[in-house]
Every structure is written in C-alpha cells, then in structure tokens.
Amino acid sequence: MRMRTVEISVGAFMLAGMLALVAMAVKVSGLTTSGSGETYELTAYFDNTGSLKPRAKISMAGVTIGKIKRVELDKDSYMAKVVMGIDSKVDNIPIDSTAAIVTAGLLGEQFISISIGGDDIYLQNGERFEDTQSALILEELIGKFLLGSVGKDN
Amino acid sequence: MNTISTNQSTDNSSDVLTTDNFIEVRGLSFYRGSRVIFNNIDLDIPRGKVVGIMGPSGTGKTTLLRLIGRQLVPDQGSIMVDGHDIASLSRERLFVLRRKMGMLFQSGALFTDLTVFENVAFPLRIHTELSESMIRDIVFMKLQAVGLRGAWSLMPSELSGGMNRRVALARAIALDPEMVMYDEPFVGQDPIAMGVLVGLIRKLNQALGITSIIVSHDLHETASIADLLYLIADGEVIGRGTPEEMLNSTDPRVSQFMQGMPDGPVPFHYPANDYQKELLTPEVFDEV
Amino acid sequence: MKFDVLGRLAQLGQFVLGHIQSIGRSGIFLFLAIFSRASFKNKGELLIRQLYNVGVLSLIIVTVSGLFIGMVLALQGYSILVSYGSEGAVGQLVALSLVRELGPVVTALLFAGRAGSALTAEIGLMKATEQLSSMEMIGVDPLKRVIAPRFWAGVISMPLLAAIFNLVGILGGSMVGVDWLGIYEGSFWTGMQQSVDFIDDVGNGMVKSLVFGIVVTWIAVFQGYDATPTSEGISRATTRTVVYSSLAVLGLDFILTAVMFGEL
Numbered sequence: 001m002r003m004r005t006v007e008i009s010v011g012a013f014m015l016a017g018m019l020a021l022v023a024m025a026v027k028v029s030g031l032t033t034s035g036s037g038e039t040y041e042l043t044a045y046f047d048n049t050g051s052l053k054p055r056a057k058i059s060m061a062g063v064t065i066g067k068i069k070r071v072e073l074d075k076d077s078y079m080a081k082v083v084m085g086i087d088s089k090v091d092n093i094p095i096d097s098t099a100a101i102v103t104a105g106l107l108g109e110q111f112i113s114i115s116i117g118g119d120d121i122y123l124q125n126g127e128r129f130e131d132t133q134s135a136l137i138l139e140e141l142i143g144k145f146l147l148g149s150v151g152k153d154n
Numbered sequence: 155m156n157t158i159s160t161n162q163s164t165d166n167s168s169d170v171l172t173t174d175n176f177i178e179v180r181g182l183s184f185y186r187g188s189r190v191i192f193n194n195i196d197l198d199i200p201r202g203k204v205v206g207i208m209g210p211s212g213t214g215k216t217t218l219l220r221l222i223g224r225q226l227v228p229d230q231g232s233i234m235v236d237g238h239d240i241a242s243l244s245r246e247r248l249f250v251l252r253r254k255m256g257m258l259f260q261s262g263a264l265f266t267d268l269t270v271f272e273n274v275a276f277p278l279r280i281h282t283e284l285s286e287s288m289i290r291d292i293v294f295m296k297l298q299a300v301g302l303r304g305a306w307s308l309m310p311s312e313l314s315g316g317m318n319r320r321v322a323l324a325r326a327i328a329l330d331p332e333m334v335m336y337d338e339p340f341v342g343q344d345p346i347a348m349g350v351l352v353g354l355i356r357k358l359n360q361a362l363g364i365t366s367i368i369v370s371h372d373l374h375e376t377a378s379i380a381d382l383l384y385l386i387a388d389g390e391v392i393g394r395g396t397p398e399e400m401l402n403s404t405d406p407r408v409s410q411f412m413q414g415m416p417d418g419p420v421p422f423h424y425p426a427n428d429y430q431k432e433l434l435t436p437e438v439f440d441e442v
Numbered sequence: 443m444k445f446d447v448l449g450r451l452a453q454l455g456q457f458v459l460g461h462i463q464s465i466g467r468s469g470i471f472l473f474l475a476i477f478s479r480a481s482f483k484n485k486g487e488l489l490i491r492q493l494y495n496v497g498v499l500s501l502i503i504v505t506v507s508g509l510f511i512g513m514v515l516a517l518q519g520y521s522i523l524v525s526y527g528s529e530g531a532v533g534q535l536v537a538l539s540l541v542r543e544l545g546p547v548v549t550a551l552l553f554a555g556r557a558g559s560a561l562t563a564e565i566g567l568m569k570a571t572e573q574l575s576s577m578e579m580i581g582v583d584p585l586k587r588v589i590a591p592r593f594w595a596g597v598i599s600m601p602l603l604a605a606i607f608n609l610v611g612i613l614g615g616s617m618v619g620v621d622w623l624g625i626y627e628g629s630f631w632t633g634m635q636q637s638v639d640f641i642d643d644v645g646n647g648m649v650k651s652l653v654f655g656i657v658v659t660w661i662a663v664f665q666g667y668d669a670t671p672t673s674e675g676i677s678r679a680t681t682r683t684v685v686y687s688s689l690a691v692l693g694l695d696f697i698l699t700a701v702m703f704g705e706l
Contacts, residue, residue, distance in 0.1 A: 003487070003491075006490060006491060006494045007490055009494060009498045010490050010493045010494050010497065010498060012498075013493070013494075013497050013498045013501060013599075013602065014493075014497075014602065016501075016602075016606055017601070017602025017603070017605050017606055018602070018605075020602075020605035020606045020608065020609040020610075021602075021605045021644075021648070023609050024541065024605065024608060024609060024612075024640075024644050025640050025644065027612075027631070027635075028537050028541065028608075028609075028612055028634055028635065028638050028644070029635060029638040029639060029640040029643065029644050030632075030634075030635025030636065030638070055639060055642070057636065064636065220575070223578075223579050225575060225578055225579070249581040250581075252579055252580070252581045253581060255579065256579075257576065257579045259572040259575065259576050260572065261571045261572050262571075263571055263572035263573050263575065263576035264573070265573055265577075266567075266568075266571070266573070276580065277580045277581070280580060280581060280582050281581060322576075325580075
C-alpha cells in the first residue's frame with residue numbers, strides 16, 4: 001500500500017522530467033520535426049569573415065533559412081571557407097545569388113544574408129556561391145575614411 | 155607496549171579438548187596500524203558448546219568475531235570454520251559458509267527501513283526460494299521463540315533496546331545456523347531483558363545444539379551460561395578454562411579480571427609522570 | 443617550538459598519499475558497486491524506493507529554486523537590456539543561461555545539499571548501527587544492496603531534476619518578462635528558439651547534469667560508506683559530502699564548459 005504511493009510518485013517524477021525535456025526541445029529550442037533534420041550544404045569563400053561564427057543564421061529576405069556549420073581557412077587560396085546548412089525546403093537558390101556577411105544593427109552579431117540572383121539554374125548540395133561580399137570591418141572602414149581613400153577605390 | 159611479563163598461562167595446555175571443534179584459530183595475529191590487536195593467539199570453539207570470550211574493554215573481542223566472519227582478514231595465522239580455512243574461500247563459498255553462522259550485533263543492527271517481520275524474513279528471502287507462506291511460518295516460529303510474535307508489524311524504531319536485540323536474535327537464527335556469535339549481548343540491558351537473553355541463549359544451545367560464542371565483559375552473566383571461558387588481554391589469551399577454573403585461577407591477571415579488582419597487573423593509572431613531582435612543579439604543562 | 447622541516451615534509455607526503463589512497467579506494471568502491479552481479483530479486487523495488495528518496499523528495503526545492511532563479515534572471519536581464527532597447531533578448535538570456543549553466547550547476551548544488559547529505563547520513567548511520575556488517579554476515583553484499591540502488595537513483599534523477607529546473611525557470615522568466623514587464627511575447631519566445639540549439643545547448647546541459655549526477659552521488663555514497671561510524675564521524679562525512687561535491691561540480695563545470703562551448 002505504501003509502496004504504491006512511492007511507485008506512483010516516482011512515476012510522476014520520471015514523467016515530469018521527460019516532459020520537461022520534450023518541452024525544452026519544442027518550446028525553448030524550437031526543435032520541430034522538419035526544421036533541423038534535413039539540410040543541404042552550400043559553401044562560400046570570403047576574403048574576410050569578421051566575427052562570423054558557426055551556428056550564426058543565414059537569412060534570405062529577412063527569413064532564416066539555415067545555419068552556418070563551419071568557418072575554416074582554405075589553405076590554397078588564403079580565403080575563409082564557410083560551410084552552410086540550408087533548409088532542404090529552400091531548394092531554389094539561383095546559381096548567381098550573392099552571399100553577404102552583414103551585421104544585425106551596429107553592434108549585433110554577424111550573419112549571412114543571401115540576395116537572389118536571376119538565373120534559372122539552382123544551387124545544388126555541395127556547390128558554392130561565386131559572388132560573395134565580405135564582412136564590413138569597422139576599424140578598416142574608419143581607417144580608410146581617415147586616409148580619404150573612401151570612394152577612390154571604385 | 156606491554157610491560158607485563160608474558161608468562162603463558164599454565165592451564166592453557168592442561169586440558170586438551172578432544173571434542174570436535176567448530177572453529178580453530180591458530181597463530182592469529184592482527185594489527186591495526188602499528189597497534190597490535192592480537193599477537194599469535196590460539197583458540198578453539200568446541201562444537202555444540204557455549205564459549206565465552208572475555209576481557210577488558212578495547213581488547214579487540216569484537217574484532218575477533220569479525221575475523222571469524224571474515225569481515226576482516228588476519229595479518230597472520232589461520233582460522234578454520236567447520237573444517238574450511240576461511241582465508242582461502244572464494245566470495246561465493248564464503249557466503250555459503252556464512253549461512254552457518256548467525257551473528258547478533260552489539261546494537262542489534264536491525265534494518266531500520268524494514269518491519270520486524272521483514273527483518274527476520276530478510277535472510278530467508280536472500281538465501282532460499284521458499285514460498286511466501288513458508289517464509290511466514292518460519293518467521294512466526296522464530297519470533298515466537300524470542301517471544302515477540304505479537305510485534306511482527308512494528309518498525310525497529312518502535313522497539314525497546316531489549317526487544318530490538320531479541321528480534322535481531324530471531325533474525326540471526328532464521329536460517330537455522332550451526333553457530334551464533336553474540337557480540338556484547340548484555341550491554342545496556344536492564345536486568346529483566348538480560349535475564350531473558352541469558353535464558354534464550356541457553357535454550358537455543360540446549361534445544362538446537364547451536365554452538366555459541368559470547369563476547370562480553372559482563373562476568374556474571376557470561377560465566378553463568380558458558381561451558382568454556384577465554385580471557386583475552388593485551389592481544390593474548392591469558393586464561394582458558396571452565397568458569398570455576400577461571401574463578402579460582404591463581405594467575406594475577408586472570409584473578410584481577412575475574413574478581414573485578416581496580417588495580418593489579420592491569421594498572422588503574424594511565425601512564426603518567428611522578429605524581430608528587432607533577433604537583434610541585436606547576437610549569438609541567440610548559441614542558442610538553 | 444622546533445623547526446622540523448623533515449617532519450613537515452613527511453606530513454605533507456602523508457597528506458597527499460592519504461588523499462590519493464582515498465581516491466583509489468572510492469574508485470574501487472564504485473567499480474564493485476556497479477560492475478558485479480547482484481544476487482537478490484527485488485532490485486527494481488529497491489531502485490524505485492531510492493528514486494523516491496533521492497528524486498521525488500528533491501523535487502520541491504528544485505522547482506521553487508528554478509522558479510525564482512528564472513524570475514530573477516528575467517528581471518536583471520530586462521533592467522540592463524532595456525537601456526539598449528533590446529529587451530526582446532530577455533528570453534534568449536534566460537533560456538541560454540539556464541539551459542547551459544545554471545540549470546545543471548544549481549540543480550547539482552541543491553541536490554548535493556538535499557539528497558547527497560541525506561544519502562551520506564543514512565549510509566553512515568547504517569554503518570554505525572552495524573546494519574552493513576550484519577547484511578554482510580547474512581550473505582548480502584551491502585555494495586549491491588545499499589550502495590548500487592542509491593547510486594543509480596542519483597544518476598537517473600539528476601538530469602530529470604535539471605530538466606524540470608530549466609523548464610520551471612524559463613516559465614518563471616516568461617511570467618516576469620512577458621506578463622509583468624510587458625515584453626512582447628513573440629520576440630521573447632522566438633528570440634529564445636532561434637538562439638537555443640537542442641543538441642548544443644539543451645543536450646550539452648543534460649550531459650553536464652548527468653556527469654554531475656554521477657560525481658555528486660558517488661561522493662555522497664562513498665563518504666557515507668567510508669564514514670567513521672560515530673555520530674561525530676557521520677556529521678563530518680555529511681559536511682564533506684556537501685563541500686566536496688560543490689567543489690567538484692563547480693570545477694567540473696568549468697572543464698565541461700571549456701570542452702563543450704570553448705570553441706564557439
């Protein structure tokens with residue numbers, strides 16, 4: 001009889017723990033059945049990635065469509081290679097689209113924003129963005145401004 | 155450490171018991187750190203007898219029981235229990251042998267989270283495949299033997315000290331052991347409970363032929379039921395014999411214990427500097 | 443007053459050796475408790491009883507603490523973030539700090555105080571009243587019967603308690619942030635969901651609390667088993683359990699954090 005209450009409360013405790021874990025999966029980390037599972041990989045090469053970090057978001061028209069998997073140095077070209085995981089549902093990114101590293105607000109974190117190109121051929125798993133735009137480094141910008149070189153470049 | 159001359163008691167060799175021994179201890183030495191608990195002692199526990207092991211407090215009497223149950227391992231010497239050298243037994247064989255040994259612990263050692271019934275049933279559930287109704291019958295038989303069948307549903311915390319020890323005794327004999335070891339069974343008991351326990355121990359020995367080892371420093375009670383007494387002091391057996399022989403012993407150490415004299419070979423005073431000198435020199439504390 | 447260098451040195455050596463010895467002893471102890479087969483039947487029942495003692499009875503303190511910590515986090519986070527106009531990030535702040543750090547660590551500390559000390563005292567008392575010895579004489583290995591179910595109960599309970607702590611904390615945070623301070627509900631939850639990754643954050647947090655569960659319960663049961671069987675010895679062992687496990691949790695937390703999140 002007493003063992004029964006013990007068993008019931010232990011069962012309730014275990015259940016509550018499991019439910020808390022599930023709730024954290026769904027409500028807190030936004031894990032959904034289709035969301036995280038299937039992605040395909042695209043790469044892009046940048047001269048400078050600034051403070052871009054793995055797991056930063058990739059957005060298109062302001063909507064998040066994926067996350068950055070890795071940021072590494074390509075030894076041959078001395079450029080930064082960024083590997084992105086794109087949601088499989090977004091499978092129609094034109095091959096001439098541009099990947100740009102932008103900053104959320106003045107001091108916010110950096111992420112990749114994709115501007116759509118016009119081509120009919122879409123990027124496939126493992127392919128790379130040809131057109132990229134590096135991160136804006138505030139110090140460099142100020143340096144250039146002080147030397148009066150802004151605008152002369154282009 | 156022991157300044158007393160180690161004159162081996164003469165009555166040690168006088169009567170060699172020819173009966174079959176349940177336990178034979180040979181050349182046992184045991185140290186705790188650098189402290190000598192036992193120094194090369196020999197001991198026989200004859201089958202079916204009540205043997206009292208006595209000695210001043212702190213002489214390792216409980217340690218001896220633990221050595222026999224192999225909860226401790228001797229540094230030297232051998233202990234034969236029912237013909238088996240317990241040092242060489244595997245863990246499984248040891249647990250089988252322990253079924254023949256019941257032990258009544260000084261504090262009773264009932265499992266505080268189980269009822270009286272479950273405490274007595276515990277060894278049965280562990281060691282036998284008996285049905286629930288058989289276990290019930292056996293538990294009630296054992297509880298009846300110690301006069302506590304009516305208390306079967308109580309928790310150990312609801313029992314008095316004497317009842318606690320009687321339940322523990324019922325548990326110790328649940329598996330019908332061939333030997334029961336009693337660790338200080340009379341300590342902290344009122345005279346009635348003590349009398350009950352003495353009666354129970356004797357009854358168990360006479361009715362079931364259970365070999366009994368009583369470790370105690372309660373002289374009167376132990377002497378009243380023991381067939382054979384051992385007196386242990388300073389890590390050695392200083393006396394051995396029937397209660398009468400021991401009472402009439404001329405060995406000064408034996409008679410000091412048996413007569414309960416405060417001073418003798420076992421000194422009353424803890425070793426100290428000269429009394430007079432210490433009183434006259436108050437700065438003695440600074441010298442330390 | 444003598445200056446005894448050699449004696450001091452020997453003392454230091456003794457001290458170090460003594461500690462290494464007790465680490466070794468506790469390792470052997472844990473190994474024996476877990477990796478040898480048990481011979482008795484009602485293992486499940488023993489485990490459930492211990493889950494009750496260790497897990498269910500710690501539930502109240504864990505839930506209440508989680509609620510308040512979540513609420514305080516939201517309040518503090520709001521007061522700072524609002525001056526940058528980014529109070530929407532409160533959800534993210536509360537969730538990340540709970541899931542990654544505070545959940546596992548605070549739960550482990552509470553667990554050490556509530557369940558760990560109780561385990562030590564209980565086992566120490568069983569030793570002092572010779573229950574462990576008598577169990578051994580009856581032919582039951584107390585490591586199997588007493589230690590193993592308690593150990594497993596602790597290991598199972600800790601991650602569950604931490605999960606509950608996290609969830610209650612986040613709910614507390616949303617109560618303060620959304621219902622009281624008036625943060626827009628959408629940005630609170632969406633910001634949270636975007637920044638919290640299930641594997642990297644929630645998963646790593648759970649791994650942490652599993653490790654803490656093992657360490658804290660191990661320390662608790664070993665201190666009880668190793669206690670000097672007197673009332674003074676038990677009280678010292680209980681204190682040691684809380685001190686050692688708190689230190690172990692905080693130290694291990696640093697190491698685990700460095701391994702898990704150090705590269706980010």
